[in-house]
Amino acid sequence: MKLVIWRRTIDEQDERSACAEPVLLGPHAVPPRPARAGRLDDGVIVAPSRAASGAIGAILVPVNLSGRVLRNRVPLRAGLHAARHGDELHIGEQLYWLASDLAPEEATYDPALHGEDLFCHLTKARLRAGDPIVLCPGTQHAPCGLIQSARAWHAAAAAGLACSACGFRADAEEWRPPRRAEDNRLAGLLRLAARKEAR
Numbered sequence: 001m002k003l004v005i006w007r008r009t010i011d012e013q014d015e016r017s018a019c020a021e022p023v024l025l026g027p028h029a030v031p032p033r034p035a036r037a038g039r040l041d042d043g044v045i046v047a048p049s050r051a052a053s054g055a056i057g058a059i060l061v062p063v064n065l066s067g068r069v070l071r072n073r074v075p076l077r078a079g080l081h082a083a084r085h086g087d088e089l090h091i092g093e094q095l096y097w098l099a100s101d102l103a104p105e106e107a108t109y110d111p112a113l114h115g116e117d118l119f120c121h122l123t124k125a126r127l128r129a130g131d132p133i134v135l136c137p138g139t140q141h142a143p144c145g146l147i148q149s150a151r152a153w154h155a156a157a158a159a160g161l162a163c164s165a166c167g168f169r170a171d172a173e174e175w176r177p178p179r180r181a182e183d184n185r186l187a188g189l190l191r192l193a194a195r196k197e198a199r
């Protein structure tokens with residue numbers, strides 16, 4: 001499974017990266033990089049993991065950054081913390097968000113990997129080794145993993161059908177980091193000005 005990391009750049013763009021391996025998030029304007037390429041005190045390590053209930057990853061805060069990393073504006077002490085979908089991380093001058101990766105996984109059916117004697121959840125047809133399949137990614141709250149033939153999945157997605165087990169929709173918009181209150185205030189003022197002008 002993967003984890004999506006959003007980083008707000010200096011020019012206020014939100015940069016997306018998906019990681020399957022632990023990554024290092026530094027306090028400076030550098031995109032996330034593989035954790036094994038850095039040192040433990042270079043930044044915060046984030047690893048995809050569903051180990052804790054409802055968690056999408058683990059956050060490791062090194063001793064030198066204890067109390068200086070803000071998660072949802074609350075300081076985190078050195079050590080391991082469970083990451084949840086939508087967590088905002090303030091590390092030094094950098095702002096990051098962690099999100100579940102809700103991209104469906106395309107694969108070929110391998111009985112040794114996916115389980116023997118499987119049927120497509122949608123068509124109920126028996127799957128044969130080597131058939132193209134799609135694994136449902138699940139929702140922000142829980143993984144799904146339901147297996148269907150790729151053809152049935154794409155047809156259902158095109159018809160706008162949701163997964164019957166978890167409610168995942170292929171046409172749903174991806175989660176994006178919220179804009180800050182200042183932006184909202186400015187937008188609010190502009191709306192107010194426009195309304196006054198219209199009177």
Ligand SMILES: [Zn+2]
Pocket residue numbers: 136137138144145146163164165166167168
């Ligand atoms: Zn599902």
